Amino acid sequence: MGNSKSGALSKELLEDLKSNTTYTEEQLYAWYQAFLKECPSGCISREQFESIYARFFPDANPKAYAQHVFRSFDSDSNGTLDFKEYIVALHLTSSGKTIEKLEWAFSLYDVDKNGSITKNEINEIVKSIFNMISQEDQKNLPEDENTPEKRTEKIWDFFGKREKDKITEGEFIKGVMDNKNILRLIQFDEPQKIQNRMKQKKQ
Template sequence: MGNSRSSALSREVLQELRASTRYTEEELSRWYEGFQRQCPDGRIRCDEFERIYGNFFPNSEPQGYARHVFRSFDTNDDGTLDFREYIIALHLTSSGKTHLKLEWAFSLFDVDRNGEVSKSEVLEIITAIFKMIPEEERLQLPEDENSPQKRADKLWAYFNKGENDKIAEGEFIDGVMKNDAIMRLIQYEPKK
């Protein structure tokens, strides 16, 4: 993972990130310098991530969702994100290919990391997403989507699943790719 105490990004991590993202060496080096200023120990903790994430959603409660996002990118389960994990997260959520974004979305919904998504996991993530939607926008949601439970039920119905059924990753990705309504239900796009 590179030397997190070094003031320079290791060549190995730099090459890996260049190969797996669309970012240039200059961009990665610049972002690394900023990351090191913000996180001198080379790692960001979940509470710090939640605080930063909260800045993007000042009129809502994004902490629960941020916690799930953090979990999905903390690939080594050490309770922190290093620069590599941080850049991969940035790439996937902002500019990655649709299929990769959906792989990430599946990992977000797979709260217990067992390789399947249950309806209770869907409800947990949708509840976190719902808390990010400002009240005035919630009031404008369609009747069948104006609560986390209704959204979870609607999503589950799109997959034609029973209460105790599970969704595997491939089925999740295929379902979302084939149905724009599912994509809309599993994310929140702030109004501009």
């Protein structure tokens, strides 16, 4: 897999990504070519990110969730994702270590980026997750978690919090590590499926 057109991917960035993700040099070059094809400017705007998500969910409304995911990955808050932010995002959502994934999940739920999560923030993310679940699938959810409000209550109860309390990152990670049920309730596992589809497209 060659060095054709790979000059733009600097050695420094390549080494950085190799040491911080599980991707090989060949994979990174392949991702980079695909990234530039999709985003010739070298950056993904929030709108582009939303449209990529929308393509994978023709039967749902992924806009709100995509916006939250985008915010959580836009590490310098400049409104675009560069190649490094994009690859780190892919790594975290598909093959990162549990602790890394939970740190990312915390940043997803920490909507105002103030270092703690409120019940309202949990409800906002859970609502956006429900927009991604087809009406048909929603009918099959357990009775005590078949609406965003019920699911939010359930998560909040797991953490043993009062209405106006907040959850710190440490509490969040420990709570989820200690209780697999919370993990199931806070996550939306479609990003893995997106990853698989994107890999298939590139082969």
